[in-house]
Amino acid sequence: MSPRYYLFTATLVAVLTLVISWWKQKRTSREIFWVMVKVISVLAVIVSVILGVAQLLAFYGIAQSGFFL
Numbered sequence: 001m002s003p004r005y006y007l008f009t010a011t012l013v014a015v016l017t018l019v020i021s022w023w024k025q026k027r028t029s030r031e032i033f034w035v036m037v038k039v040i041s042v043l044a045v046i047v048s049v050i051l052g053v054a055q056l057l058a059f060y061g062i063a064q065s066g067f068f069l
Contacts, residue, residue: 013039 017036026032057063 009043013043 013036016039017032020026020039021032021035024035026035054063058065
């Protein structure tokens, strides 16, 4: 994968973490860390679901393998 995808993902996680921390009024580094862990977990679940649906569609012949890239 291109480094820009990693940079975009890191920026997205940082921005979401800061926005949610500000919104929930989290102040300590421990609280902000747990917000970041939750953001990463949710993003991982979303990506996994998307990839799973893509694999399922490819398995049933509805779409070609690799169409989600």
